[in-house]
């Protein structure tokens with residue numbers, strides 16, 4: 291059995307993710323690897339940390355780029371995420387973008403931004419170094435809901451940032467939204483969708499809130515579940531269905547469970563994740579997903595950990611001082627062919643297009659039905675999956691219970 295196209299050897303492609311772990315303040319629902327106290331008004335200690343981190347990040351990027359070049363590997367996409375990458379000062383922003391643009395030529399180059407942290411000067415730098423996609427965290431058009439989430443901005447401040455972005459000629463913009471927030475009613479969510487689609491962004495991500503352990507919102511819930519007024523299951527389902535239907539009438543196609551795009555504006559970087567492409571991460575806590583050969587070269591995993599045919603999930607250290615002085619990483623998972631096939635199905639089914647039966651065979655040298663025939667047939671019969679034009683995908687009914695179905699592929 292041979293893995294044909296997971297690896298990015300021989301002139302193929304891989305995605306690049308760059309992590310900026312700084313935010314102005316910590317949102318009440320956030321469990322991402324990010325630290326508060328950065329951006330405009332930051333004290334000397336935070337400013338210095340952000341400078342030292344950017345220098346270390348550029349060093350790591352240069353070393354990754356040198357390996358990519360030596361091995362003829364391209365990066366078609368770069369995603370600078372966080373945290374809030376737009377809190378970086380112009381000088382650090384320029385240092386980072388210059389490093390990226392000297393190392394690779396991404397076709398899609400995204401920077402995540404938050405309202406209240408964007409300036410004309412930073413956007414000019416984004417333009418200068420080839421950033422062609424911006425992803426803005428709005429979450430809700432209702433200032434009360436933004437307060438519940440602990441966001442730093444109001445809807446009006448978002449509008450200011452959005453107009454600035456558009457006036458500077460950025461024509462590929464994503465807006466992030468969160469539904470199922472305590473206190474949010476279906477009508478309130480509908481109003482957010484209307485206000486957002488009136489602005490005509492090219493892409494919308496709409497996730498449901500997950501109460502992550504250790505966050506202030508989670509603690510509030512633990513203390514008094516009733517005080518949070520979380521939407522019930524039926525309300526959540528109503529919101530989910532309405533979102534898909536409404537966005538479709540506005541010209542957005544749902545191409546993944548939570549992602550919607552106008553024609554030609556699907557996020558190439560994320561599609562790489564969902565189709566099992568290799569990716570390399572830079573910065574603290576950044577994850578990489580690499581073939582054996584590339585894990586040896588790009589992340590210095592010790593020889594003898596796993597073997598050819600395995601894929602590696604590797605994570606950079608989460609300790610910022612350790613990263614600055616001596617970047618290290620750990621191999622979190624070695625995936626064998628069985629795990630890879632299951633993961634390919636689980637990620638592939640997140641996309642509304644589904645899994646290509648032919649692509650599966652090309653990748654793994656085996657028919658998808660030989661491996662997952664029983665589970666596929668079970669859900670085809672229940673009307674939760676369908677097979678059409680060489681693709682296996684969820685039906686609308688199946689999307690409602692997608693988690694249960696996906697678990698059966700494990």
Ligand code: SF4
Nearest residue numbers: 313316317320324373
């Ligand atoms: S802006 Fe994003 S990364 Fe930063 S605290 Fe809020 S949710 Fe977390």
